Amino acid sequence: MKILTILGARPQFIKAGSVSREIAKRSEIQETIVHTGQHYDANMSDIFFDEMKIPKPDYFLGIGGKSHGAMTGQMIEKIEEVCLKEKPDWVMVYGDTNSTLAGAIVASKLHIKLAHIEAGLRSFNMKMPEEVNRILTDRVSQILFCPTDTAVENLKNEGYDNLDVKVIKSGDVMQDGAIFYKSLAQKLSCDIQDNFILCTIHRAENTDDATRLKNIFKALNEIAKETQIILPLHPRTKKIIDELQIDTKNLTIIDPVGYLEMVWLIDNCSLVMTDSGGLQKEAYFFQKQCITLRDETEWVELVENGFNTLVGADYEKILKAYQTSTAFRSKELDLYGSGRASQKIISELLVYEL
Ligand code: UD1
Ligand code: UDP
Numbered sequence: 001m002k003i004l005t006i007l008g009a010r011p012q013f014i015k016a017g018s019v020s021r022e023i024a025k026r027s028e029i030q031e032t033i034v035h036t037g038q039h040y041d042a043n044m045s046d047i048f049f050d051e052m053k054i055p056k057p058d059y060f061l062g063i064g065g066k067s068h069g070a071m072t073g074q075m076i077e078k079i080e081e082v083c084l085k086e087k088p089d090w091v092m093v094y095g096d097t098n099s100t101l102a103g104a105i106v107a108s109k110l111h112i113k114l115a116h117i118e119a120g121l122r123s124f125n126m127k128m129p130e131e132v133n134r135i136l137t138d139r140v141s142q143i144l145f146c147p148t149d150t151a152v153e154n155l156k157n158e159g160y161d162n163l164d165v166k167v168i169k170s171g172d173v174m175q176d177g178a179i180f181y182k183s184l185a186q187k188l189s190c191d192i193q194d195n196f197i198l199c200t201i202h203r204a205e206n207t208d209d210a211t212r213l214k215n216i217f218k219a220l221n222e223i224a225k226e227t228q229i230i231l232p233l234h235p236r237t238k239k240i241i242d243e244l245q246i247d248t249k250n251l252t253i254i255d256p257v258g259y260l261e262m263v264w265l266i267d268n269c270s271l272v273m274t275d276s277g278g279l280q281k282e283a284y285f286f287q288k289q290c291i292t293l294r295d296e297t298e299w300v301e302l303v304e305n306g307f308n309t310l311v312g313a314d315y316e317k318i319l320k321a322y323q324t325s326t327a328f329r330s331k332e333l334d335l336y337g338s339g340r341a342s343q344k345i346i347s348e349l350l351v352y353e354l
Contacts (some may be wrong), residue, residue, distance in 0.1 A: 001028060003029060006100070037061045062092055068098060093115070096133045100134070119146070119155070120167070122146070144167045147169075171337015172336035174282065188264065196230050197229045198265045201213075201237050202276065211313075212312075224250035273291045294310060305333060
């Protein structure tokens with residue numbers, strides 16, 4: 001069986017690490033990796049391939065730093081060329097980025113079977129580019145691997161029971177990674193206090209709205225007077241902060257870090273504040289409370305169970321959530337599977353082929 005894996009952005013490298021390790025155990029599967037180039041800086045891309053021991057991409061398309069249309073369009077053209085040459089049995093895509101959508105469109109037009117990992121998630125906010133990408137990708141897939149019960153339920157509500165598509169609850173591949181990489185965590189060399197908050201911000205809904213971004217940083221600057229905030233800064237956010245000359249003086253801003261350092265930061269922080277999708281779950285994996293700087297989340301089970309507080313970009317709400325935050329309250333829950341999602345995904349693909 002020949003799988004063509006499409007990767008392009010940081011969270012996809014992290015998710016694919018676990019699945020690629022699983023594929024490597026099966027002699028009956030060959031994986032060809034296409035890196036679209038959506039993320040291209042060394043610390044947004046290469047470091048993950050090295051640390052996670054993902055095989056070097058067979059194809060590097062070099063399509064990054066462009067508008068949605070230019071990026072997705074050029075990816076479609078190039079991925080199509082690769083598919084025509086490689087003739088895979090499956091195209092495999094992860095998550096909800098423009099690279100995901102490009103891979104989905106090519107596979108569906110060429111009648112190649114499409115597997116979507118992290119399917120069924122919804123924010124119900126159609127202004128998010130990710131929401132559009134995930135809805136369109138789900139709709140043209142043959143097999144949908146859902147990380148949560150909510151994701152399965154979302155698809156049911158959209159009528160997927162009546163479609164010729166296999167919906168499988170696989171659990172979350174990020175859980176697999178968190179377990180695997182925990183023992184490999186690496187401490188950073190920057191000045192870190194005993195008690196610190198880990199923060200990341202990169203979502204378009206925050207970076208592309210000056211009022212939201214300013215409110216968030218005003219609140220962070222205030223909190224940082226009391227508790228150190230370490231913020232590995234995404235290049236998109238860095239660019240806009242510089243343009244708007246937003247004050248970050250109280251924050252410990254560092255370049256994006258590799259995953260092994262990130263795991264150390266998550267494991268050792270006292271609180272996570274983020275607008276990242278992946279980091280909301282990782283906070284839970286490492287038993288940390290999370291304050292989410294968004295108006296809604298796809299990971300609703302974290303909010304419902306009291307592990308995550310949604311505060312949007314509201315200055316008062318951010319401060320209040322910080323002031324009232326408590327220690328993580330452990331509960332016997334299995335929200336994201338037991339860390340064997342990759343194994344399940346590969347087994348199901350092999351069964352599908354029979
Ligand atoms: C993308 C995804 C988002 C995901 C995020 C993970 C889409 C629509 N968005 O957002 O869902 O959460 O990746 O990080 O696919 N840049 C660099 N160097 C890089 C990468 C990006 O400088 O290595 C800068 C470029 O100016 C680029 C901008 O960041 O234009 C935005 O990058 P892009 O890939 O378009 O979107 P992200 O914000 O990273
Ligand atoms: N991450 C990382 N280094 C960083 C920032 C994030 O390794 O400097 C990891 C993070 O732990 C998570 C993944 O990148 O596993 C999430 O990526 P991101 O927040 O960019 O995207 P999202 O999950 O929101 O799509």
